[in-house]
Amino acid sequence: MSKSVGKSVVRVDAYEKATGRAKYMDDLCGREALVAKICHSTIAHGFVKSIDTAEAENIPGVVRVLTCFDVPDLPFPTAGHPWSTDPGHQDVADRLLLNRHVRYYGDDVAVVIAENEVAAAQAVRALKVEYEELPFVLDVQKAMEPDAPQIHDEFPGNVLKHTDIRKGNYEEARKEPGLIKVEGWYDTPTVQHCHIENHGCFAYMEAGRVVVVSSTQIPHIVRRVVGQALGLPWGKVRIIKPYIGGGFGNKQDALYEPLCAWCSTQVGGRLVKLECAREETFVSNRVRHAIRTHIISYVRPDGTLVARKFEAFSNQGAYASHGHGVVAKGMGAFPQLYPCDNLECDCWTVFTNRPAAGAMRGYGIPQAMFAGESHIDDICKAIGMAPLEFRRKNLMPVGYVDGFSKNELYTDTFNQCLEKGMAAIDYQRKVVEYQNQTGPIRKGIGLAMFWYNTAVWPISLESSSCRMVLNQDGSLQFQTGETEIGQGCDTAYSQMVADAVGIPVEDVHVVSSQDTDVTPFGTGAYASRQTYVGSFAIQQTATALRERILNIAHEQTRMPVSNLDLVDGQIVRKTDGRVLKSLGDLATECLYSLEHSQHITAETTAQIKTNAYSFGCSFAEVEVDIPMCKVKLLNIINVHDCGRLINPALAEAQVHGGMSMAIGYGLSEELKFDEKTGKPLNNNLLDYKLSTFMDHPTLQAEFVENAEPTSPFGTKALGEPPACSPAPAIRNAILNATGVAIDCCPITPHVLYRKFKEAGLIAD
Amino acid sequence: MEKHVMQYQTVHFNLNGKDVERTVDVRASLTDMLRNDFRMTSVKKGCEVGECGACNVLIDGEAFNSCIYLAVWAEGKRIRTLEGLLGPNGELSDIQQAFVDEAAIQCGFCTPGFILTAVEILESGKEYTDAELRKLLSGHLCRCTGYENILRAVKKTMYKRLGKPMPEQ
Numbered sequence: 001m002s003k004s005v006g007k008s009v010v011r012v013d014a015y016e017k018a019t020g021r022a023k024y025m026d027d028l029c030g031r032e033a034l035v036a037k038i039c040h041s042t043i044a045h046g047f048v049k050s051i052d053t054a055e056a057e058n059i060p061g062v063v064r065v066l067t068c069f070d071v072p073d074l075p076f077p078t079a080g081h082p083w084s085t086d087p088g089h090q091d092v093a094d095r096l097l098l099n100r101h102v103r104y105y106g107d108d109v110a111v112v113i114a115e116n117e118v119a120a121a122q123a124v125r126a127l128k129v130e131y132e133e134l135p136f137v138l139d140v141q142k143a144m145e146p147d148a149p150q151i152h153d154e155f156p157g158n159v160l161k162h163t164d165i166r167k168g169n170y171e172e173a174r175k176e177p178g179l180i181k182v183e184g185w186y187d188t189p190t191v192q193h194c195h196i197e198n199h200g201c202f203a204y205m206e207a208g209r210v211v212v213v214s215s216t217q218i219p220h221i222v223r224r225v226v227g228q229a230l231g232l233p234w235g236k237v238r239i240i241k242p243y244i245g246g247g248f249g250n251k252q253d254a255l256y257e258p259l260c261a262w263c264s265t266q267v268g269g270r271l272v273k274l275e276c277a278r279e280e281t282f283v284s285n286r287v288r289h290a291i292r293t294h295i296i297s298y299v300r301p302d303g304t305l306v307a308r309k310f311e312a313f314s315n316q317g318a319y320a321s322h323g324h325g326v327v328a329k330g331m332g333a334f335p336q337l338y339p340c341d342n343l344e345c346d347c348w349t350v351f352t353n354r355p356a357a358g359a360m361r362g363y364g365i366p367q368a369m370f371a372g373e374s375h376i377d378d379i380c381k382a383i384g385m386a387p388l389e390f391r392r393k394n395l396m397p398v399g400y401v402d403g404f405s406k407n408e409l410y411t412d413t414f415n416q417c418l419e420k421g422m423a424a425i426d427y428q429r430k431v432v433e434y435q436n437q438t439g440p441i442r443k444g445i446g447l448a449m450f451w452y453n454t455a456v457w458p459i460s461l462e463s464s465s466c467r468m469v470l471n472q473d474g475s476l477q478f479q480t481g482e483t484e485i486g487q488g489c490d491t492a493y494s495q496m497v498a499d500a501v502g503i504p505v506e507d508v509h510v511v512s513s514q515d516t517d518v519t520p521f522g523t524g525a526y527a528s529r530q531t532y533v534g535s536f537a538i539q540q541t542a543t544a545l546r547e548r549i550l551n552i553a554h555e556q557t558r559m560p561v562s563n564l565d566l567v568d569g570q571i572v573r574k575t576d577g578r579v580l581k582s583l584g585d586l587a588t589e590c591l592y593s594l595e596h597s598q599h600i601t602a603e604t605t606a607q608i609k610t611n612a613y614s615f616g617c618s619f620a621e622v623e624v625d626i627p628m629c630k631v632k633l634l635n636i637i638n639v640h641d642c643g644r645l646i647n648p649a650l651a652e653a654q655v656h657g658g659m660s661m662a663i664g665y666g667l668s669e670e671l672k673f674d675e676k677t678g679k680p681l682n683n684n685l686l687d688y689k690l691s692t693f694m695d696h697p698t699l700q701a702e703f704v705e706n707a708e709p710t711s712p713f714g715t716k717a718l719g720e721p722p723a724c725s726p727a728p729a730i731r732n733a734i735l736n737a738t739g740v741a742i743d744c745c746p747i748t749p750h751v752l753y754r755k756f757k758e759a760g761l762i763a764d
Numbered sequence: 765m766e767k768h769v770m771q772y773q774t775v776h777f778n779l780n781g782k783d784v785e786r787t788v789d790v791r792a793s794l795t796d797m798l799r800n801d802f803r804m805t806s807v808k809k810g811c812e813v814g815e816c817g818a819c820n821v822l823i824d825g826e827a828f829n830s831c832i833y834l835a836v837w838a839e840g841k842r843i844r845t846l847e848g849l850l851g852p853n854g855e856l857s858d859i860q861q862a863f864v865d866e867a868a869i870q871c872g873f874c875t876p877g878f879i880l881t882a883v884e885i886l887e888s889g890k891e892y893t894d895a896e897l898r899k900l901l902s903g904h905l906c907r908c909t910g911y912e913n914i915l916r917a918v919k920k921t922m923y924k925r926l927g928k929p930m931p932e933q
Contacts, residue, residue, distance in 0.1 A: 015856070018861075690907070693915075694899060
């Protein structure tokens with residue numbers, strides 16, 4: 001009876017967005033708002049000794065200047081994780097609204113509230129901040145050295161956390177005679193999400209409560225964090241999330257909602273707006289963890305993996321935010337993608353004086369795949385085996401079950417994805433064609449796999465709630481705590497609701513905005529969980545709503561419930577298929593019944609205790625100009641198995657965006673810092689090189705649809721997976737073209753110059 | 765009083781076909797004026813220094829980043845925003861419809877700016893190659909779409925307006 005799921009239904013918000021009518025945070029803010037602007041530290045590490053506010057306070061239009069000496073002493077966590085009632089599993093509470101101990105260049109030390117933006121900006125410049133400077137450290141491994149500057153007192157040696165995985169006996173196994181040792185170090189950069197709408201929010205007080213309208217992915221979590229940071233009961237906080245201009249994980253943290261809310265409480269509950277400038281977004285929001293990975297593999301000449309060592313050093317930056325979860329997720333993929341009997345895996349998350357790293361599309365997997373998939377090609381080079389053959393021999397086999405998550409590889413999806421990608425890019429022919437090249441310009445082809453775990457169970461809570469309210473005309477409103485951030489979940493949900501309830505998709509009205517006062521609880525958009533976890537709540541709530549509807553239909557038609565069905569908005573008698581009445585007639589009669597009027601609703605919470613592997617691969621073809629140290633990406637293809645496609649056109653579009661982001665990750669994007677001061681050097685969209693319209697060829701997205709058996713709609717993760725494997729595929733294509741194994745991304749001309757010189761391909 | 769005289773100026777211009785005037789702070793950008801004084805929500809702020817293209821408007825037919833164009837420079841100009849493309853009954857223009865049909869919209873924040881540059885391209889009446897279209901559209905950043913479907917939408921509309929079939933890839 002599926003009618004809508006599987007079709008490329010037009011986005012439910014397409015018209016609003018195509019006309020500019022869709023309302024984002026700033027579109028909703030009253031023009032009477034006071035403007036808050038933050039004064040950021042101009043040192044990478046130290047203490048604020050004093051702040052002279054006199055001159056700032058005298059600037060006309062300045063209402064209030066608040067400093068790190070004024071804030072409540074309530075350290076709070078910011079990560080957009082579900083709260084844990086177990087203190088041992090709660091996020092690290094390591095920052096205040098404004099900080100005296102500043103830990104990165106760009107930390108928040110004071111805030112000015114003024115009648116207009118100009119006065120606020122002038123006042124920020126007029127603040128005189130006196131610091132006691134301390135030594136700082138930017139490199140992850142230098143931060144682990146014994147004499148490194150200490151960033152948080154509670155974390156000696158700057159290690160936020162270390163975890164490991166042990167299997168078999170690595171030390172013994174590697175002694176086997178005849179093994180080939182392959183060792184590599186792989187560096188990934190600090191990058192930023194670069195959603196086009198910066199984070200911003202506005203706050204005001206109403207009826208003794210604080211209301212924050214924010215560009216966030218996680219309204220219910222932000223509510224809790226604002227409560228914690230301000231010392232307010234959580235019920236005194238209301239968060240509203242309108243349309244947002246992208247998130248990609250940056251807005252999966254409480255960013256400036258707590259500070260903005262506090263500002264409002266300090267000016268009598270007046271409306272205060274706090275908007276980040278692009279330069280602030282780069283530095284004072286969140287970034288992706290730069291991770292340095294060390295891999296050693298002992299391999300038999302036939303390509304059998306005998307023993308493997310994995311070490312990852314994750315640069316957390318100044319505050320814990322999402323912390324260790326990111327590198328731990330990356331490490332978790334290592335033993336699973338290419339199972340091996342003897343393993344020693346360790347990962348460390350380490351504080352440094354860089355901007356705080358948080359969630360970013362892929363959550364540790366893009367870093368792990370860059371290192372892991374680069375290393376696989378390094379093994380292939382060392383043992384003289386074809387990259388495709390090696391992967392086919394060693395990849396996670398069908399029937400593999402992860403002991404912890406109970407995730408299972410049900411189908412031969414890896415090989416299906418590989419086949420599809422190979423056919424699309426004409427892989428085998430090009431591998432032959434690109435053998436034995438000489439000369440300055442060479443072409444190459446490479447591939448990389450990925451594995452991505454949908455949602456966060458069993459690490460933390462997975463639940464989703466939803467509410468459906470039937471209208472008199474048989475249409476319904478649908479609400480969930482899971483958020484539309486551009487990815488299209490409102491549309492996918494509408495399709496699922498239509499099919500699960502039995503009404504046309506046009507009759508589903510999704511309430512796009514979340515308001516913690518009225519929206520059912522949900523933890524929001526992250527972990528590529530929306531379509532997966534949302535599908536459980538939708539199925540369950542639709543079942544409850546249908547039951548109510550059919551019971552009312554029984555009352556109204558005298559037919560037994562067992563002989564009734566709701567199909568395409570009509571109450572149908574099953575035995576002969578006769579339409580007895582429309583759902584609209586049923587709802588109207590029910591609502592206005594003089595006997596027992598009732599509005600027809602259903603609301604349930606689904607707790608999800610399963611999740612699912614999402615799989616795929618990338619193929620890239622490059623042309624390398626060796627003397628110029630330049631790479632031209634000629635072709636790129638992603639193949640995904642994200643289960644059954646709910647909306648093929650939106651799925652394809654989602655893959656395009658992830659690929660574009662990953663091409664930037666592979667070739668051009670890096671947030672750079674001055675080694676002498678810790679100051680960010682390129683925190684703007686001109687100097688930070690994200691992919692533009694000119695920077696990639698046609699992006700090709702292909703799908704293998706193996707329905708995920710744990711999901712009511714056969715679906716699983718697609719939000720983050722597209723960003724996981726393109727960068728290593730490009731890296732491996734460069735290896736194929738030149739024989740040079742690059743050890744880091746982004747693979748800029750500077751990197752190629754260093755590596756080509758080492759390899760003797762170019763002279764000085 | 766003197767300060768007031770120096771700081772504010774009245775600007776007269778045509779906005780989406782209608783003559784308007786406003787007294788604005790001489791330091792205000794065109795983005796500020798269109799958003800704050802005219803509530804043109806299609807004019808987005810993404811960087812406010814002319815890097816991202818989200819605030820793009822057409823000034824006498826030419827695409828400009830309104831964030832680095834002073835409001836007072838609008839004097840005597842003909843300014844079009846995305847709001848001006850809509851038909852009297854809320855009908856989408858062909859290029860807006862193409863963005864909808866080609867799934868070229870995700871978060872929607874870069875969309876208005878892109879569509880207005882597309883209008884400038886389409887109104888030239890010229891036939892451009894893919895490479896030329898990419899270059900013409902490269903003043904806009906998008907982090908959601910990988911630009912792929914935006915290219916399709918613009919190209920499709922270009923061929924439709926030229927009355928030619930769209931060539932195969």
